[in-house]
């Protein structure tokens with residue numbers, strides 16, 4: 435039974451779903467990094483929000499971990515390259531809290547426009563300072579969006595409903611999408627010069643870090659109000675403090691900070707500054723959404739291999755997963771066969787699919803071939819890290835889909851380019867479920883790829899099979915299945931035997947010395 439750890443506060447629906455799907459779940463929140471490292475080795479899945487930091491060290495200790503599920507959007511608390519290298523799938527829930535976060539940005543915009551927190555504090559202090567608080571309307575004002583993705587476009591929609599003019603800086607926003615949203619796509623400088631309110635909705639990346647830098651804050655319109663419900667680090671906090679003090683910026687509201695939890699900040703106590711403790715996603719609706727979604731996604735993956743919203747692997751629906759399962763076994767077997775036979779002398783690999791296989795999602799098949807192929811380099815390789823390892827090794831990977839139907843109703847072919855030329859193996863599925871090798875290096879042969887096997891290439895000659903059987907029999911090696919293929923009578927022949935026990939080095943030498951033997955290689959699947 436797979437085991438999942440929920441390490442951040444999450445709606446109880448998540449644990450309920452894990453249990454309903456036959457997954458054991460522990461909810462242990464508030465752990466330090468060291469405490470997490472001490473327990474993470476027991477778990478197949480880790481469900482988090484933004485507090486748990488899934489670092490290299492945590493991943494190194496997570497020997498059984500297969501999936502990290504983020505109940506939310508931002509995954510900057512997960513070391514994705516390290517997770518990929520460790521073969522751990524990282525998934526998030528990209529839409530479950532978008533409306534809630536957009537609403538928080540709008541709430542902060544109104545709070546700034548009318549100085550609500552200060553007015554509330556003053557009134558509750560018995561001051562009744564009616565003349566102190568003079569707000570501004572948002573109607574007809576220009577709202578500048580930095581980032582117009584899921585959340586930014588919901589903010590735009592709400593702002594248009596408030597009769598604001600919305601302009602957006604987002605290099606990936608197409609003119610068609612801007613038109614559809616009813617907003618104007620502008621340059622960053624244009625936005626800074628024109629916006630009465632600026633709201634940020636980008637991830638934190640090298641291109642967005644400090645996007646509201648000291649220099650850019652200086653380019654804003656005097657009296658601008660700034661809202662950040664996206665990520666700490668998008669705004670230069672020290673420069674913002676100075677701009678608030680000088681009155682150039684009329685107000686700022688931050689839900690997110692460079693350092694979180696933000697227990698101290700030079701911004702705290704600054705007039706016209708509002709803060710919330712990373713509450714963008716904190717509504718009961720959003721938390722139920724993301725908890726259900728993350729638990730369903732993680733359970734699909736752990737129970738049936740379905741992959742949704744993964745950041746380091748292609749998607750695979752829960753319906754596709756069972757159909758692809760036998761193909762992945764076939765693909766991994768073919769990759770492993772080639773890997774064991776040609777070793778690390780592989781420069782390029784082509785994965786061809788035809789017949790029924792050509793109608794499927796090819797990415798998981800490719801991932802499985804690469805995992806099998808690269809198991810000769812690393813026994814921790816799997817479908818998640820195999821494409822990254824292949825890239826790292828400079829392996830040229832090509833996927834080919836043939837519409838034609840050949841001799842088999844479905845076929846997967848793996849061709850590798852080595853310094854000795856191209857070598858190819860192919861396999862099919864019997865009864866749509868049983869992987870079967872049908873061709874090896876140009877020779878037709880029918881064999882299962884399972885357990886311990888022996889690969890022998892010899893000159894086709896009478897009596898050879900008897901001599902081989904005797905050599906193995908005398909060494910106490912029992913033959914399970916026996917598969918023979920040859921190029922032509924009297925030409926090169928291939929034998930694939932499944933054996934009940936590993937073939938030791940001295941026995942391999944005995945087989946090698948049989949007349950006509952060209953190659954002998956033990957294989958394990």
Ligand SMILES: NC(=O)c1ccc[n+]([C@@H]2O[C@H](COP(=O)([O-])OP(=O)(O)OC[C@H]3O[C@@H](n4cnc5c(N)ncnc54)[C@H](O)[C@@H]3O)[C@@H](O)[C@H]2O)c1
Pocket residue numbers: 507508509528531532535580581582583584585586603604605606607635636637638641642663664665689690712713714715716
């Ligand atoms: N405060 C919270 O609790 C909370 C809740 C949810 C999401 N978030 C954060 O909000 C942010 C936005 O989330 P989303 O779901 O809208 O993401 P998204 O991926 O849908 O949209 C991000 C947008 O930013 C744009 N972008 C990327 N680089 C840019 C650049 N250099 N300049 C301008 N635009 C750029 C992208 O093109 C994209 O349209 C994320 O950082 C997410 O983590 C915060």
Ligand SMILES: O=C(O)[C@H](O)COP(=O)(O)O
Pocket residue numbers: 483484485505506507508509531712713714715716
């Ligand atoms: O990226 C997100 O989804 C938000 O930052 C929400 O974070 P939280 O789950 O910690 O509230």
